[in-house]
Amino acid sequence: MQHPDGEIVLRVITMPRDTNHSGTVFGGVIMSYIDQAAYVHARTLGLHRWVTVMVERIEFVAPVYVGEMVTLRASTAATGRTSVTVRVVVDAERYTTGESARVTVATVKMVAIDRQHQPIPFSSPATLGSEDGMSSL
């Protein structure tokens, strides 16, 4: 049965390098993971280049600490012609208790683009080909 918050798209361990001056994990690190999670989800809806056009909302509900396993789930909140709005929820497994805590919730709008950086319908056939391999970036 599908999880109500969607598939797990990313799972990471927070490291000492991720902390801010208070010793908790820097919000920008979490935001970077959220951006990646939204991309991973968008890519399942169309094999294209995708860019983030807007972070519609981000709520830091609770802090994340070093050494915690952070799980990001993503689901489709809305679709347009070229865009997909992705809801990303972030849960941290507390290091000492193993309890899962909801730490961040975000809504991110992604746009499918072609090689000329023009928006394209995300439901169009794949626009990535062998010529788009990493060596051609």
Ligand SMILES: CC(C)(COP(=O)(O)OP(=O)(O)OC[C@H]1O[C@@H](n2cnc3c(N)ncnc32)[C@H](O)[C@@H]1OP(=O)(O)O)[C@@H](O)C(=O)NCCC(=O)NCCS
């Ligand atoms: C995303 C981008 C290609 C859109 O270009 P554009 O000329 O505005 O394109 P359009 O007007 O055709 O809009 C394309 C889609 O983006 C949405 N969009 C554009 N600007 C938006 C904004 N400011 N807020 C929310 N949605 C926006 C439109 O609603 C449309 O969605 P739809 O087709 O599903 O209705 C362009 O804004 C861009 O390149 N932005 C930078 C992306 C980037 O570098 N991101 C960071 C790294 S990934």
